[in-house]
Amino acid sequence: xTTFDLLLQQTINGLSLGAMYALLALGFTLVYGILELxxxxxxxxFMVGSFVALFVLQAFGLSGQEVILTGLPLFGxxxxxFIGTMLFSGALGLAIERLCLRPLRNVKGxxxxxxxxxxxxxxxxxxxxxxxxDSKNFPxxxxxxxxxxxxxxxxxxxxxxxxxxxxxxxALYIFVQxxxxxxxxxxxxxxxxxxxxxxxEVDKVIVMAFxxxxxxxxxxxxxxxxxxxxxxxIIGFTxxxxxxxxxxxxxxxxxxxxxxxxxxxxxxxxxxxxxIATAWTDVIIFSILVLVLVFKPAGLFGRxxxxxx
Amino acid sequence: xxxxxxxxxxxxxxxxxxxxxxxxxxxxxxxxxxxAVAFPLVHNNDADIDSMANAAAYATLALGLNIxxxxxxxxxxxxxxxxxxGAYTYGILTAFQLQPEWSAFxxxxxxxxxxxxxxxxxxxxxxxxxxxxxxxxLPFAACLAAFFGVLFGAPTLRLKGDYLAIVTLGxxxxxxxxxxxxxxxxxxxxxLNGVAAxxxxxxxxxxxxxxxxxxxxxxxxxxxxxxxxxxxxxxxxAWMAIREDEIAAGAMGINRTKYKLLAFxxxxxxxxxxxxxxxxxxxxxxxxxFGFPVSVxxxxxxxxGGIGSVWGVVxxxxxxxxxxxxxxxxxxxxxxxxxxxxDNIWLQHVDLVPSIELIFGLILVGMMLFRRQGLxxxxxxQAALTLDQQHAEVRRGGFSDLKLHGLGGEMRSPEAALDIxxxxxxxxxxxxxxxxxxxVPRGGVVAVIGPNGSGKSTLFNxxxxxxxxxxxxxxxxxxxxxxxxxxxxxxKGIARTFQNLRLFPNLTVMENALIGxxxxxxxxxxxxxxxxxxxxxEEKQAREWAMEIFSIFGxxxxxRVTQVVAGLSYANRRRIEIARALxxxxxILLLDEPTAGMNPAETLELxxxxxxxxxxxxxxxxxxxxxxVVTTLADTVYVLxxxxxxxxxxxxxxxxxxxxxxxxLGRNAQASLAGASxxxx
Numbered sequence: 010x011t012t013f014d015l016l017l018q019q020t021i022n023g024l025s026l027g028a029m030y031a032l033l034a035l036g037f038t039l040v041y042g043i044l045e046l047x048x049x050x051x052x053x054x055f056m057v058g059s060f061v062a063l064f065v066l067q068a069f070g071l072s073g074q075e076v077i078l079t080g081l082p083l084f085g086x087x088x089x090x091f092i093g094t095m096l097f098s099g100a101l102g103l104a105i106e107r108l109c110l111r112p113l114r115n116v117k118g119x120x121x122x123x124x125x126x127x128x129x130x131x132x133x134x135x136x137x138x139x140x141x142x143d144s145k146n147f148p149x150x151x152x153x154x155x156x157x158x159x160x161x162x163x164x165x166x167x168x169x170x171x172x173x174x175x176x177x178x179x180a181l182y183i184f185v186q187x188x189x190x191x192x193x194x195x196x197x198x199x200x201x202x203x204x205x206x207x208x209x210e211v212d213k214v215i216v217m218a219f220x221x222x223x224x225x226x227x228x229x230x231x232x233x234x235x236x237x238x239x240x241x242x243i244i245g246f247t248x249x250x251x252x253x254x255x256x257x258x259x260x261x262x263x264x265x266x267x268x269x270x271x272x273x274x275x276x277x278x279x280x281x282x283x284x285i286a287t288a289w290t291d292v293i294i295f296s297i298l299v300l301v302l303v304f305k306p307a308g309l310f311g312r313x314x315x316x317x318x
Numbered sequence: 319x320x321x322x323x324x325x326x327x328x329x330x331x332x333x334x335x336x337x338x339x340x341x342x343x344x345x346x347x348x349x350x351x352x353x354a355v356a357f358p359l360v361h362n363n364d365a366d367i368d369s370m371a372n373a374a375a376y377a378t379l380a381l382g383l384n385i386x387x388x389x390x391x392x393x394x395x396x397x398x399x400x401x402x403x404g405a406y407t408y409g410i411l412t413a414f415q416l417q418p419e420w421s422a423f424x425x426x427x428x429x430x431x432x433x434x435x436x437x438x439x440x441x442x443x444x445x446x447x448x449x450x451x452x453x454x455x456l457p458f459a460a461c462l463a464a465f466f467g468v469l470f471g472a473p474t475l476r477l478k479g480d481y482l483a484i485v486t487l488g489x490x491x492x493x494x495x496x497x498x499x500x501x502x503x504x505x506x507x508x509x510l511n512g513v514a515a516x517x518x519x520x521x522x523x524x525x526x527x528x529x530x531x532x533x534x535x536x537x538x539x540x541x542x543x544x545x546x547x548x549x550x551x552x553x554x555x556a557w558m559a560i561r562e563d564e565i566a567a568g569a570m571g572i573n574r575t576k577y578k579l580l581a582f583x584x585x586x587x588x589x590x591x592x593x594x595x596x597x598x599x600x601x602x603x604x605x606x607x608f609g610f611p612v613s614v615x616x617x618x619x620x621x622x623g624g625i626g627s628v629w630g631v632v633x634x635x636x637x638x639x640x641x642x643x644x645x646x647x648x649x650x651x652x653x654x655x656x657x658x659x660x661d662n663i664w665l666q667h668v669d670l671v672p673s674i675e676l677i678f679g680l681i682l683v684g685m686m687l688f689r690r691q692g693l694x695x696x697x698x699x700q701a702a703l704t705l706d707q708q709h710a711e712v713r714r715g716g717f718s719d720l721k722l723h724g725l726g727g728e729m730r731s732p733e734a735a736l737d738i739x740x741x742x743x744x745x746x747x748x749x750x751x752x753x754x755x756x757x758v759p760r761g762g763v764v765a766v767i768g769p770n771g772s773g774k775s776t777l778f779n780x781x782x783x784x785x786x787x788x789x790x791x792x793x794x795x796x797x798x799x800x801x802x803x804x805x806x807x808x809x810k811g812i813a814r815t816f817q818n819l820r821l822f823p824n825l826t827v828m829e830n831a832l833i834g835x836x837x838x839x840x841x842x843x844x845x846x847x848x849x850x851x852x853x854x855x856e857e858k859q860a861r862e863w864a865m866e867i868f869s870i871f872g873x874x875x876x877x878r879v880t881q882v883v884a885g886l887s888y889a890n891r892r893r894i895e896i897a898r899a900l901x902x903x904x905x906i907l908l909l910d911e912p913t914a915g916m917n918p919a920e921t922l923e924l925x926x927x928x929x930x931x932x933x934x935x936x937x938x939x940x941x942x943x944x945x946x947v948v949t950t951l952a953d954t955v956y957v958l959x960x961x962x963x964x965x966x967x968x969x970x971x972x973x974x975x976x977x978x979x980x981x982x983l984g985r986n987a988q989a990s991l992a993g994a995s996x997x998x999x
Contacts, residue, residue: 047480109683119393120686122480123621126395126614127682134676246610250491253484288499295488302481303473 014160019279021158025167025236027275028174032229033252034259034267035181036102036222042198042262043218049125050105052249053132054223058098058230059240060136063147065093066234071148074238078150086150091173094231095224102223103216111212129245136242144241147234170232177228178268181221185264190217198262247291251278254298260308269309354535358528366644368527373639374534375596380619380635381541381628382588387617388626388696389554390581391561393483396470396490397616400586402497402608403466404459404593406504409603411450412514415505420444452516455594463590464583471582475575490613494605509604516598523598530599537595538632541588544847545628548584551846551857552832552839555825557581559833562822569782569820571808571837571902580843611675618678621685624692633693641677646670697824697882707877714923716930717870724863724903726935730761734793735906735937736781736812741790741800743773743780743961750776752961753790758906763928763938765948765969768958769981774941775817777958778910782814783807795905809837811905815895815912817941823884827875830883830894831864834901867897870927889916893924900931907931909940913947925950945973957981 010018033055040048069086070076078086105128113121154165185191190213196204197214205211233248234240255274259266274294281293301308337345358367383397410416418424420435424446427433432454434447450458470489474482497504504510515523516533523529548554556577559567568574597603615638623634650670657665685692728735736758743751751773758764766774779785781792783804792800799807813834822830839860845853868875871893878886883894892912899907912928913921925947932938932951942948948955949969956966959981965972972978 045480047484109687112687116690118391119480119483120690122393122483123617124683124686126617127679127684127686130614130675130679130682134673134679138673138676250487257481257484286499288495292492292495295492298488299473299485302477302485306477306481 010160015283016280017159018161019283020276021161021163021167023276023279024272025170025275026278027255027272028170029229029232029236029271030248030252030255030274031268031271032174032177032225032232033248034256034271035178035264036226037253037256038259038261038264038267039194039218039222041256042264043194043201043215044110044121046110046121046125047253048222049122049249050128050132051102051125051222051226052245053129053136054098054101054105054245055226055230055233055248055252056240056242056245057101057132057136058094058223058227059147059234059244060140060145060230061097061227062090062094062231062234063145063240065090066148066150069148071150073146074149076148076150077152079152083150083152087173091228091231094227098227098230099220099224102219102226105223106216106219111215133242133245140242142242144239144243147238147240149235149238151235166235170236173228174232177225181225182264184221190214194218250291251294254294254301257298258301258308260310263308263310266308266310351539358531364527367531369640369643371527371531371534371599372643373636374531374538375592375599376616376619376639377538377632377635378534378541378592378595379589379616380623380631381538381545382585382592383616384585384620384626384628384631385545385548385557385588386581386585387620388631389549389561390557390578392471392578392581393480393486394582394585394613395483395487395610395617396493396613397486397585397589398608398610398612399470399490399493400463400467400589401593401596401612402493402605403463403586404590405597405603405608406497406510406593407459407462407590408450408452408455408594409510409513409597410503411448411455413510413512414447415510416448416503417445420446449514452514452594452598453518455598456591459590459594460587461590463593464587467582467584467586468579471579475578487610487613490610494609497608498605504603504605507605509602510597511602513597513601513603515601525601530595534595537591542628542632547847547849548843549628551853552836552841553577553580553843553846555829555833556836558825558829559822559836562824563820565784565804566816566820566822567833568804569784569808569814569816570833570898571805572833573803573805584843615678618681620692622681622692624694624696626696627692627694630692630694630696637693638678638681642671642674646674703877703881710872710874714926716926716933718930718933720866720869720930720934722866722870722931722934725900726761726931726937728761728905728935728937730759730935732759734758735760735762735795736939737791737793738777738781739791739793741777741780741792742788743776743785744788750785750961751780751787754958754961754963756956756963756966758937758939759953761932761935761937762953763932763940763951764954764956765952766939766941766956766958767943767945767948767972772958772981773961774958775910776961778814778908778941781807781908782812805837808902808904811903812908813899813902813904813906814908815892815899815910817910817914819891819895821883821891821894821898824882826880826882827868827886827894827897828861828864828879830898831867831901832860834898835860835863836902838903864897864901867900870900870931871897889920892916904936906937906939909938909942911941911943913942913944921947 033051036051037048040046040051066086071086109124109128110121113124151166151169156163185194193204193209193214194217196207196209197211201211230240233244251274252271255270256267257270258273259268259270277293277297278290281290285293357370361367379397379401382400383394386392386394386397417438420443424433424435428435432448432450434449435444436447438445470486474485477485498507517523556567556572559570559572560574560577564574619635619638620631622638623632624630650668653665653668653670657663657668734757738754738756741751741754742749754777756764756777766777768774776785780787783802783806787800790800791798794810794812797810799810799812802810822833825833839856841853841856865876865879868879874890874893875897878890883891886894892915896909896912909928913924916924921944928938929951938951940951952969954966955969955972957964957972957975957978964977964981965975
């Protein structure tokens with residue numbers, strides 16, 4: 010392969026990773042935008058989501074790459090799998106907010122963030138102790154169709170992942186921009202107190218942010234399985250940190266920023282793995298995180314966060 | 319605790335109350351020390367002693383993280399990185415990992431016993447074998463880790479709390495990755511092998527757990543001592559001030575950058591020392607020993623024991639470490655026994671040990687929801703004041719009996735103490751101050767009045783370095799102070815209060831006043847730990863000075879010095895802010911609406927106290943809405959409107975100024991009120 014072919018191939022790979030990180034980053038950004046809270050439990054809501062997807066697909070009698078579906082059956086199975094996974098993950102996020110975070114809403118300091126670390130740990134270990142430490146083969150019913158694009162290969166499933174991710178992000182964007190509750194979310198993100206006084210039910214808005222963010226994380230978990238053909242209890246940490254970096258890069262609290270940031274991080278990971286070394290990918294991504302936070306804390310698209318003094 | 323009933327109750331709930339607190343504490347310490355020393359002698363089980371040594375090692379880590387998180391309030395999620403740095407420092411400098419060729423360069427090191435010469439495995443030359451002594455490695459690794467603490471801390475200083483957490487998490491991940499990938503130095507994922515055991519007078523510790531246990535216990539004792547000494551010193555107070563309110567800390571003369579980095583450095587140094595110990599005991603080091611789970615485990619320990627509580631975090635570390643190595647195993651065996659008894663297969667095979675991390679998660683969530691202060695809270699409940707002590711003695715007429723040496727003493731003169739010229743401040747499109755000129759004569763009282771939003775507080779913020787001016791000059795006794803940092807401005811002698819109170823809410827009245835003196839005290843880290851006579855004298859004088867300041871307010875603050883300020887009345891909190899500012903021995907006192915929220919009697923009382931302070935020769939610049947206060951106190955009044963000085967002069971002249979009336983009441987109102995005497999405020 011020529012360098013150009015490599016670049017092209019890694020762009021394709023990077024965009025797929027980026028689609029997944031963007032979905033995950035949206036969850037961080039929605040919650041941070043409203044509560045100014047880094048939600049560490051999001052890491053493992055994503056991981057749990059991929060297991061839920063695994064079980065839904067297995068319920069259809071799918072396992073590994075043995076059964077291939079096409080046409081309507083494929084569409085139906087994927088639709089049910091996405092909806093089921095997203096509903097379950099969304100409900101999980103909602104439960105976390107209701108049980109663990111709402112009681113701490115008015116507590117100053119790092120208590121809420123420490124709680125999300127604890128929740129993340131609980132999810133992680135519940136999966137580890139009940140399902141086990143070995144990685145699980147993820148059912149993949151997609152037909153293998155490959156197109157040649159210069160020297161690179163474009164996979165049908167990659168195209169599908171892009172399409173689904175784009176669809177979800179577009180839906181979220183329209184929801185946040187157009188719907189009544191979306192408007193309430195944006196108002197609360199600007200100034201929760203003023204929004205409350207204008208009659209916005211802030212509790213509802215927060216619940217909605219957790220539900221939407223977690224549902225997208227679940228979709229991200231399903232996409233992870235489809236892309237890598239496996240899932241494991243361990244996938245949340247790395248993917249979560251990269252997605253968080255993506256959210257910061259795009260300007261945390263900024264919905265389109267999270268999408269762009271996700272794609273950028275995906276591309277950086279793919280290119281870094283190809284042209285530098287996979288072993289150093291995390292170091293590169295963390296360095297970006299630190300550099301962005303130090304030199305441009307508002308990110309690429311973020312407004313400068315109002316300092317609460 | 320003077321009522322007999324409560325004393326009787328406390329005998330039941332807290333034994334030995336008759337023995338004075340200090341002695342009781344000493345007795346507990348002696349018992350604890352004796353138990354710690356005797357443990358290996360009476361309990362001759364090597365595995366158990368080893369568990370205790372590990373628990374002690376984690377206690378030292380918890381103490382280190384507690385300095386950063388508990389004292390300075392900087393949430394660090396990558397603390398294990400410093401543990402790793404210390405561990406690999408000792409590991410690399412005693413194992414056979416690095417073997418540079420022998421040359422004359424190494425001879426002085428050989429003479430010092432830091433390296434040895436040994437034949438190369440291949441070829442016939444000689445190579446270097448590093449043989450750093452364990453006892454030298456402890457301070458060396460502490461310094462190295464401290465250096466990295468500063469290095470990692472520096473870029474995070476400007477970040478708000480949550481971002482700090484995520485960046486430290488990043489560094490915590492990068493360090494093990496570097497260790498894994500830099501195999502020449504660290505032997506990569508396989509880990510370092512053959513790390514030397516410590517030697518004492520030629521005798522090697524070997525693999526027996528007992529000597530390690532004693533070293534670990536000594537390390538815990540040392541670090542508890544250092545933690546307590548730092549906590550109760552000028553250094554610890556500065557950290558807690560930053561934790562409680564960064565802006566107020568800066569305004570009280572604390573160099574935030576310096577003290578945050580100091581917390582990172584000292585916390586990291588504790589971690590580095592523990593790393594040396596841990597690796598010497600294990601005689602191996604792999605990157606997995608220092609990952610995110612370790613950082614979280616240490617965090618769980620301090621959350622469990624009590625964030626900021628020295629004894630709490632030690633207790634938390636011991637309980638959780640022993641839970642892991644003893645109790646979960648015991649519990650598992652009991653469950654197996656029960657399973658056999660009731661013939662339940664699941665119970666016979668259940669293993670609780672792997673669920674330790676799940677328990678950690680549950681502890682984090684449970685403690686945050688139900689007991690945020692931890693097992694041993696850092697601040698203890700204060701006994702309520704008696705009715706007698708609560709009785710406020712209203713003091714009219716200010717004070718004349720206090721000398722307050724070191725405060726004021728300024729001769730009245732028309733020369734400017736503070737000279738503000740052409741100061742302009744813009745926030746985006748809004749001009750908050752426009753070419754403001756203001757002079758405060760030495761020994762005088764100047765009041766600034768003006769409608770809400772006229773730029774009064776911005777004026778204070780620009781003087782004290784909280785807001786940057788676009789242009790202009792601010793001279794204080796002839797020196798330009800514009801562009802200085804907030805803490806430097808306090809050092810120059812300008813102290814302020816805030817309109818919306820910025821006290822350190824979880825600290826006591828005394829601690830607040832002591833923090834006010836930060837810039838005037840000298841105690842550094844070493845003096846705080848070692849307590850040379852000078853430091854003790856300084857602390858004593860600082861407390862005496864604080865009491866002297868409190869006495870300005872009669873008996874309002876004096877009986878409450880050990881109370882946490884968050885629980886005091888609004889008026890008393892205002893008084894504490896003034897006391898805190900006065901404690902810094904300012905040459906000029908800036909008061910931002912000092913009587914806001916006070917009733918008329920309290921207002922008059924405070925105005926007279928300020929008058930008395932001025933009579934001692936203290937220059938005052940105040941923002942005030944209550945006109946009677948302004949006329950009682952001020953020699954000169956400046957009126958601000960829309961960021962501009964629209965009038966200044968004697969209080970009476972300003973009251974009659976047309977533009978002032980217009981600013982306050984509008985043109986029409988002014989017309990309708992023409993001729994009538996108008997109260998400006």
